[in-house]
Amino acid sequence: MMNKTIRELTEQYPYINIYLDDFDINFDENRSFEENLKQQPDHFFEQRKMSFKEVLDEFEDYLDKAKAILEESIENVDDITIYPGKGKDGVPEPYEEITVHPGEIIAIVGETGSGKSRLLEDIEWQAEKDTPTGRTVIINGMSKKERRKTSGRQRLIAQLSQNMNFVLDMNVDEFLKMHAECFVSQGEVEVLVKKVYETAISLSGEEFSLNSSITGLSGGQSRALMIADCAYISRAPIVLIDEIENAGIDIQRAMKILVGSEKIVFIATHDPVLALFANKRIVIRNGAVSKIIERNEEEEKALHEAEKLYGRLLYLRNRIRSGEKISQFGGMA
């Protein structure tokens, strides 16, 4: 590694420019770091209070650690289990455990303020009786402390909520490339960006270009882009969604895409179709899980009916959007 030229190093690991830029040196790209360092005057080392060898050793140490991080693979999640705590009134929750596997969608339903977000926070935090609810969340049978030694807990979980917005001054193409570069090699970036972009457009149902500014996207477009990005670029195997407004996006297909990427999805929602679409739904009342309902055949029929109704509403909305005058609702779709 150390005898590679600066060009070879930065082509393989573009991120190390973050470290190299700090030296305020015009590096000769065709030489190694060591050869470049040899060209430096004495005051370069004086300023840093470091010897030639110390600067060199520090760079080697940096390279080793940075390389290890870039090549690190994310832990696969086989299961996540929630163990009971207690509700707002201190009464223990009435279940033994809730175990979820990749490809499953769990809806969290309940009245506003009942504690849906709190459950999502417990999962994000990987609670170990150290949150107000006293719940415990175990991922792959491993406690939070054990996990710190292996990989970062926080990188296992992606979050999407109403309050999250794009804040960068970039267009869609630049933005997706920047994210993809975090995880895949240069050669794979373009294909991945295209896939996310096309998925986002199909989810939002509204065209936008790769040149569109991300902060200028509509609510629906930006949610669609966030979900597609989450499904294909983010490596976090668990996705927590807190009541995103559907803003005209095909939220069911969005969920299918997420679980198709072998993610585990927890979604707090008031949307009846989405709640029925989930494999299981957790009902929260007064801060506690009060019921866990698995979708049975009868509910599947109900889902089917609800989807039809939803389709008709979508159709109606599109007609209204396009300026039609509506004379009747029944029998249109």
Added chain:
Amino acid sequence: MRLVTFAGPPAGGKTTVLCKIIKCFKNEGIPVGAVKFDCLQTEDDRIFGAMGIPSKKGLSAELCPDHYFITNIPDVYNWGQKNDLEYLFTESAGLCNRCSPYIRNILSICIIDQLSGINSPQKIGPLLKLADMVLITKGDIVSQAEREVFYRRVQMANPHGEIYFVNGLTGQGIYEICERIKELSSECVLEEQTLRFPMPMALCSYCLGETKIGEEYQIGNVKKIG
């Protein structure tokens, strides 16, 4: 007594996060104190004081804040010991991003704001790169993608440090930070330690109060843009 230094660019949420950390230590009955280093003005010592802990402020005014910090830290350390503190937290704002107040063997924590821009990890020098822990604030209001890109860049600027997202408003993540502070900090004799990164070699005519502009007024350690 264990000294822990908190530093970071201005307006990144340092005081808010530190207050949550103090609260967490206080709830466990651990005696803590806090000192705020600032340049021109601060009310933050009162915020700490209102939490019922010994607090102090230092204003560097016309001096370089980092030089001011390092020349005052022994006194502040003694003050903490006199107050029978178990933990003494110092907070200072990195201003030119060239320096850092970090001392070897003293736990050093950088607090950096996700909204400060996607390039900020490469613009902040030793303040970020030499920290033992990096706490990223305001991550809850941006997209997952922006969080992941920012995280990766912080990792690449500082592959040695532990990186955490914290929410200074709700306190999400603070408990774990407090546990890590207890595990990573240690007691040591301050006078035997050295700075992790030297302060800038200054002393040009402007350090000495020169206000006029032009070649003839530039005396001392002067660097040209080239």
